[in-house]
Amino acid sequence: AELEVTHWWTSAGEAASIAEFARIFEEETGHTWVDSALGGSGTGANPVILSRIIGGDPMGATQLNTGREAEELIAAGLMRDLTDIADEVGLREFFVDETLLEPCTYEGRIYCFPINIHSWDWLWLSTAAYEEIGQPVPTNWNEYVESWPALEEAGILPFGLGTGWPIDGVPGVLMAGIGGTDLVLAINRDKNADAVRGPEFREVAEALDNLRSVISADTMVPTFGDVGNQLLAGEAAGNIHGDWLQGDLQIAGGVPGEDYECIPGLGLNDQLSGGGDSFYFPVLPEGTDPEVIEAQTELARIIVSQEAQLAFNLKKGSMPIRTDIDLSQANACMTKAIELLDNGLLPSGEATLTSDTMAQLNDLTKEFIDNDSITVDDYIERYASLIESAD
Amino acid sequence: MVVTVLVVFVGCTAWTIWYSFTASRLLPNNTFVGLEQYQRLFATSRWNISIRNLLIYGSFSLVFTMVIGFLLAVLMDQKIRFESAFRTIMLYPFALSFIVTGLVWQWIMNPTLGLQGTMRNLGWESFRFDWIAQSDMVIYALLIAGLWQGTGFVMILMLAGLRGIDEEIWKASRVDGIPTWKTYLFVVLPMMRGVMVTAVVIIGSGIVRLYDLVVALTKGGPGIASEVPAKYVYDYMFTAGNIGQGLAASTMMLLTVMIIIIPWAYLEFGGGKKS
Amino acid sequence: MQQSVSIRDLSLSFGAVKVLERMDLDVQQGEFLVLLGPSGCGKSTLLNCIAGLLDVSGGQIFISGKNVTWDEPKDRGIGMVFQSYALYPQMTVKKNLTFGLRVAGHKKDDIERRVARAAEMLQIEPLLERKPANLSGGQRQRVAIGRALVRDVDVFLFDEPLSNLDAKLRSDLRVEIKRLHQRLENTMIYVTHDQIEAMTLADRIAIMRDGIIQQLDTPHAIYNNPVNLFVAGFIGSPSMNFINGELSGKTFNADGAPLNMDSYGFAAGNENLKTKAILGVRPEHVVVGEAATTQPVNFDSEIEIVEPMGSDTIAWAKLGKHEFTFRADSELNLKMGQKIKLGFDPARASIFNAENGDRI
Amino acid sequence: MQQSVSIRDLSLSFGAVKVLERMDLDVQQGEFLVLLGPSGCGKSTLLNCIAGLLDVSGGQIFISGKNVTWDEPKDRGIGMVFQSYALYPQMTVKKNLTFGLRVAGHKKDDIERRVARAAEMLQIEPLLERKPANLSGGQRQRVAIGRALVRDVDVFLFDEPLSNLDAKLRSDLRVEIKRLHQRLENTMIYVTHDQIEAMTLADRIAIMRDGIIQQLDTPHAIYNNPVNLFVAGFIGSPSMNFINGELSGKTFNADGAPLNMDSYGFAAGNENLKTKAILGVRPEHVVVGEAATTQPVNFDSEIEIVEPMGSDTIAWAKLGKHEFTFRADSELNLKMGQKIKLGFDPARASIFNAENGDRI
Amino acid sequence: MSNPAALSGTVATDAVGRQLDTSAPHGPRPKPFFTPRRIIMYSILFVACLYYLFPLYVMIMTSFKTMPEIRFGNIFAPPLEFSGDGWVKAWSTACTGLTCQGLSPGFWNSVKILIPSVIISTSVAAVNGYALVNWKFKGSEIFFAILIFGSFIPYQVMLYPLVMITRDLGIFGTIPAVVLVHTVFGMPILTLLFRNYFASLPVELFKAARVDGAGFWRIFFEIMLPMSLPIIVVALILQVTGIWNDFLFGVVFAGTQNYPMTVQLNNIVNSAQGSPEYNVNMAATMLTGLVPLIVYFVSGRLFVRGVAAGAVKG
C-alpha cells in the first residue's frame, strides 16, 4: 500500500537521509513511501500537518516538533498508540536515553518514535582565523573568550551569527556548558525558577552579556550557512550552532580538524544537552485500507531498526537513538559526540518545555542580545518568571 | 456565495474572539480563562514593540504607497512609449514570491555583503546604508522593500482608475487653464474616490497582515526590533502552539481595524443615504 | 476692425473620416458669429480646433493675430461651453464655476462677485451647493454656461448652449448673452440649431455642411439671398418650397406653367440663362387669399394638410404637381380641402441652378 | 377609450428636495402627451418614475390598467429616450439599437429590418458601425432615439429627444414621430422645450411647474385659454404681454386708460368682478398699422426696439407705462422711433386675477 | 497632411487685409520626443525602474553564478563564468524530499488550482460588486461592511475554522476546497474593487439597459463587464498573483495529489537546516514568477482609455 509521510527535511543532506528510510521501508516491506516534503517547519509544514490531521485527511506518518503540545493531539485521540510496537521491538532496551522518550509518552503509553538526537552544544571555530592572529585554536569557551580582543584587533569577527533563529540555541548551550548538568536539570526538567536566580545561571547570563558585546547586527549574515562560509574563510572566528552546521561546512569543502574545529559542550561539560526529531503516526480515518495501517506499523518498526538508524544518521549527521550501533564510519566530530553520549543526555529546553515557553524565552534572548539597555539582572528576572509560569 | 462569505467571516471572527478567552494550545479547547491571554499579551514587550512598529510602518507605508502609486500611474498615463514594459517592470516585484526577493533585499541592505560594503570597498568610506542592522531604523528598511513590492500594484489600480476618467473632463480643465498637476490633484483625484478607497483598504489590509516581508527580510530582528503583530499571531499559533495567545493578539488587531472601519462605513453608507 | 480668430486652410480628420477640409474663416474682433449646420457637419469639431483641444491635421489658427496652431488651450484666451457640458462631477456647482478663477489666482471677493452675477443670470442660485449629478439636464447646461461666462477671455466658444432650456429661459438667456457680448466686446463663436437664436444673436452666420462653409454672411443676407440650394433649404422653418422647372431668360417654367420672374434680382451675368433651375419660395412669403391677386405670381390651389402652431398655421397645398407649403395667420381658419388663392413676389424668391445648386 | 398611463397621488423627493408632489395624471391609450415646463420642474423625474427607474416616495402608477408601482422597468412595456442619451459606450451604434431587441429575443431578420428602418428615418445609416464616442452630439441623440423606436412597446417616453438636432432634421423627425405614432397607436409621453414641437405633436399638453401640473389640455386650449398667469407666460414666444390694472365689470383699467373688455369670454361667475387684474395679450395677436383701428381695443404707440427674425419682426413698444411686445411681418419694415397704431381683440386676450394668477 | 499654401510661404491676408504670418506653425502639432517635460518624465521613470530592477539584477546575476562564487564573491558582480545549472536544477532536478524533479511537477497542479480559483473568485466578486451597486438589497451595506472587515482578518487565523468548514462540507483535500478558500479570501478586496468601480460608471447606462428589458445577468454581461476591462485586469493581476504564489491554502486544502508549484519552491528555498543553494533559489523564484509576469504583460493591452466615453451627456 501507499503510505504518505510528511516532513520538512528538504535540503539536499536532509533529503538524502530521509531517503534512506524510504529505501529500506520499500525494500523490506514492498509498500510504497509517498513523500510529502514541506519546507520550513514553523509556517510551512506545521500548520499544514495539523490542519490535515484536524481536517480528517491525515498522512500515514509525520515528523512533528518533539514538544509537549503534541500531547493534545494524543489526548484528542488523533495519534496512534505505538506502545505495542515499542514493546515488540524492545525499544526501551536499546534506547539511548529515557529522557528522550519522555515527550513521546502520554499516560504511560508511547505515541511517537524519536529517530535521532540533535545537539546544539557545539562551539565551531575557524582554523584560518586563529592562524591569522597567530594563536592556537582554543579548546574551550574560556580560551575562546580570551582570544576575542586579538581577533577584533585583526578585524576578525569573534562570533559569527546568522539573523533570526540561530541565536535561540545559544543560551541553552551556555547553560549546559557553563552552568553545568545540575542547572540544566533544575531549569529545564524541574522548572525551578530559583535555580534561574542562582549564581550558576548568573554566570550563564553574564557569558551571554559578554557575548552580545561582540555581536552586532551590522555584521550578521542572512543565514547560518553563511556563518559557515565565514568560518572557512577566516572572517569569523567562532560560532555556537547545532551539529547540522557540519553539513554546510562539509558541502563547502571544509575538513574537520583542518579547516575548522568542533568543541562539544563548550569544552567545559562532559554531557551534551539535546533533543531529537520524532515521527508520529496519526490514527487513520475509519475505512482505511488495512494494508495502509499495516504499512504504518512496518514503518514504525523500521525507523528504529539498526539498519535504518545507521543509514539515516550517517547521512544526517545526527546521533542515533540506539546504543547498539557501530558508528565506525562517523567523522571526527560525530565520534566526539557519541563518546559524550555515553554519559547520558541532558534534556534540552525544546524537549522539556512547551514551545510556547521556548518561544517566549527565545524572544527574550533576542531582545537581550540586541538591546543593551536590558541588564543581566533584567534578563535573569524575566527568564525566571517565564520558567515560573511554564507548565 | 453571499451566505458562505458571511458565515465564514462572521464565523471566523466569532471563533477568533471566543478562543482568545480560552487556554487553547495546539488545538482549540474550551477552557475559559477570561482575560488571561490579554494580560499576558500586554505584558509582552514583543507585542508592544510589534504594535509600535505596525503604527510606524503603517502610516509611512500608506502614505508613500498611495503617493508613489499615484505618481507612477500619472506618469504611465502620459501616453509614454513602452508603457507595457514599464508597467510590467513596476509590477514584477509583486509577482515574485517574497521568500527569495526578501533574501535579495537582505543581501543588498546587509552592511557587509550589500551596498554599504560594496561602496566602501570602492573607496567611499563614509557610505552608510545599514538600516537593517539598526534597531531604530530597521522598520524603514522594511519600508523600502515593502514599497518596492507593493507600489506596482497600487500603480496599476490607480491607472485603471485614471483610464476611467472621461476625456471631456480633461478638455474642460484645459480650457479652464488648469495646470495638469492641478487637474490631477483637484479634479481627477476626487473623481477616483472609489479607486482610492479600494487602494487604501488593500494597502491597509496588507499592512495589518504584514508578515512575509518581515520574515524574509529581518526575521523580526535585530533582536525583536522589527516584529509585527501578524508575525506574533502566527508564531504563537503555529510555531509556539499557543492558539489562545495568537487569537488574543488577533482579536486586538481586529478590534483596531474595527475602530477604523466603523466610522468609515458610517461615512460611506450613512452619508450616502442622503443622495 | 481687427480679426480675432482667423483660420487658414484648416483640415481635420479622425482617422479616415475627414471632418474639416481646407477651411478658411475670419472672425472680427468683437463679432458674434453663429455656426449653423446639419448635425454632424463639424461644428463642434471646429470649435474644438479653435480651442486647441484637437490636433489639426493641416492649416493654421490665429487668435488675435497670433498663430496659436500649436498652443495649449490655456494660452489661447478662450472660454468654452461644451456640448456635453463636461462638468467636474465631484465639485459643487459653485466649485465648478470658480475652479478656473481660483487657479488663475483671482481675489476671493472678485470670484464671489462673478459667481453671483453668473448665478443670477442663469437662475442657478439655489443650486450652488449641489453636485452636477443632482441637477436636471437644463440645470447642468446652465452650469456649463456659467463656467465659461465667469472667466475673462477674448473669445467665447459656445456649443449649443441653450439647447436644453425652456423657451422662456432660453429667450432670457439669449438677451443676457447679447447684453454680455455688448458689454465685454469680445468675440463669440456660437453653435446653435435654433434659427431664431441664430438670427437674433448673430452679426454673421456661417452655414456649414460636411465640414465646408457654404455661406458666411449677415442673417438678413443668408435668409434672403442664400447662395445655394443647401443654404436656402437649411434656413427657415418650415423650409423653403422648391419647384423644379426650367429657366429661360426671365421666365420660369414649372410643368408648363410659366411664371414671370421679372422682379427677381438676377446675379450679374445671369439675366439671360437657359437652364434647368429650381425656384425657391419661403412659406412665409406666400400671400394667401384675396390679397394674393396683388402679387406678381399667383395661382389657385387646394389645401391638403393643416398644422396649427399657435399664432400661425402651416398648410400644405400644391403648385402644379409640386408640394407647396405656406404659413398663414391662424385666424384665417384654414381647413383641409379648402380651395384657396396663393401668390408670391419673385423679388423675395430665389432661383438656383439645378445642376450645382448655385444661386442664379 | 382606455387609460394607458395613470398616475395617482405620485410624490417623489430626493432627500430634502421635493420634486413631485401628489401628482395625478391620466394618459389615454394612444394619446400623445407633451410635458412642458421650466428647466428643473420635474419632467425627467416624472418620466423616470413612469419607467420605474426611480423609487417613488408615494402614490401609484398604472400602465394599461395594471398597477406597476413596484414593477421592474422591463415589465412595464415602455421604451425611453434619455435626456442624457445613455448610450452603451462599448457597443457600436448598431449594437446599441439592437440590444433591446436581442434581449427580447427577436428574430435576426426582424431585427435587421427594424434597424434599417430606424436608421433610415434617423439618417444614421453610415454610422452604424461606429461607437458612440466617435459621434457628434446630434448623432448620439439620434442613436438614443433609435434605440427606443426599434422596440414594440405600449408607452414611449421621450425626454427632449430632438433638442440637439438641426431645424431641418428636427422637423423631419417630428413628422416621422407623428407618423409612427399614428401607425403604432401607442401612447407617447414627450418632454420638449420646443413649443412648436409641443403644439404640432401633442394631443394634449401638460404644463408643469415645480412638480405640479398647472394645466393639462389640448394645445389650442392651452394657447388660447391658459388657466393661469404662469401657463400664459410660459407658452408662446415671445411671451404674452402682461398689463397690470384693475378690472371692474367688463372694463380693464390700465393706468387710467379704460379698455373695453366686452368681447372677452369671462369664466362663468366672473362677469362682474372688481379686482386687481392682469391683462394678457399675445404679441402675435396684436394688429399693426391702419388695420388696428378695426380692433375693439386700439391705441397709438412708438416703437422702441426692433428685432428682425427672418419672416417676422418682434418689436417693443409701450402701452401706457407698460412694455408691449408685438410681432409684425418683416415687410412692414418697422424702424426704431416710428409712431404706430396698435390694436387687439379682447376675445383673444386673457385676464388674470392679480392675486393668485388664476384666469378670470 | 501637408499644406501647400503654407509650405510655399505664400503670404495670406485676412478679411481686412492685415497680413498673417502663415509660415510659422501649421498643421498638426509636432510631438518631439525630447521636450524638457518628456525628458523629466522618462528620467523619473528610468530612476523608478532602477529601483524596481535592482533586486532583479542581483537575482539574475546570482542565478547564473556557481555556488562557490556566490559564497565568496560580491553579490553585485556579474558571474565570472555563466552557469545555467541553477536554472536547470530549479526547473527539473532540484530535490524536494525524495523526488528530484525541480519545480516542473507542480506546475500543472498550480495551473489546475489557479484557473478555477481565479475565474470563480473574480466572477463571484464582480457579480457581488455589481449587485451591491446596482441592485441594492436589504442589508447590502451591512454585508459590504462585513466584507471589508473580513479583508483585515489575517489569513492564517482562519485556517482552522476553514479546515473544519471544508471538512464538514466533505471537500477537504480536493480542488473545490481550495477554490472555495481562494474565493472566500478574494471576496472582500475584489468585491470592493468591483463595487467602487461600478459605482463610478454612469448610472444612466444601467437604467437604459433596464428599460431595454435586460435583466440582472444580461446587464451584467453585456453592459457592465465590457466597460470594466481595466478593473478586471486589476482583479486578475491581484488574484493570479495571490493564488499562484499561495502556498498554505494550496497545500492544506488541495490535497496531496494536487500540491502546487509553490510547495516545491518553498521546499527548495525554505529548507530549515542545510545550506541554501542561492542560484537555484533565485532561478526557482524567477521561474515561478513567470506565469504572473506573462499575465501582467498580456493583460496590459486591456488597459483601454475612456471606457465610458460618449455614453452620457452631462
Ligand SMILES: Nc1ncnc2c1ncn2[C@@H]1O[C@H](COP(=O)(O)OP(=O)(O)OP(=O)(O)O)[C@@H](O)[C@H]1O
Ligand atoms: N439626484 C438628485 N438629487 C437631488 N435633486 C435632484 C436630483 N435629480 C434631480 N434633482 C432636482 O429635481 C428637480 C427636477 O429634476 P428633473 O431632472 O426632473 O428636471 P427636468 O424637468 O427634467 O428639467 P430639464 O428640463 O432641465 O431637464 C430639479 O430641480 C433637480 O435639481
Ligand SMILES: Nc1ncnc2c1ncn2[C@@H]1O[C@H](COP(=O)(O)OP(=O)(O)OP(=O)(O)O)[C@@H](O)[C@H]1O
Ligand atoms: N472621434 C471621432 N472619430 C470619428 N469620427 C468622429 C469623431 N468625432 C466626431 N466624428 C465625426 O465627425 C463629424 C463632425 O462631428 P461634430 O461633432 O463636429 O459634429 P457637429 O457639427 O458638432 O454635430 P452636432 O450638431 O450633431 O453636434 C461627425 O460626422 C462625427 O460623426
Ligand SMILES: [Mg+2]
Ligand atoms: Mg456638436
Ligand SMILES: [Mg+2]
Ligand atoms: Mg430633464
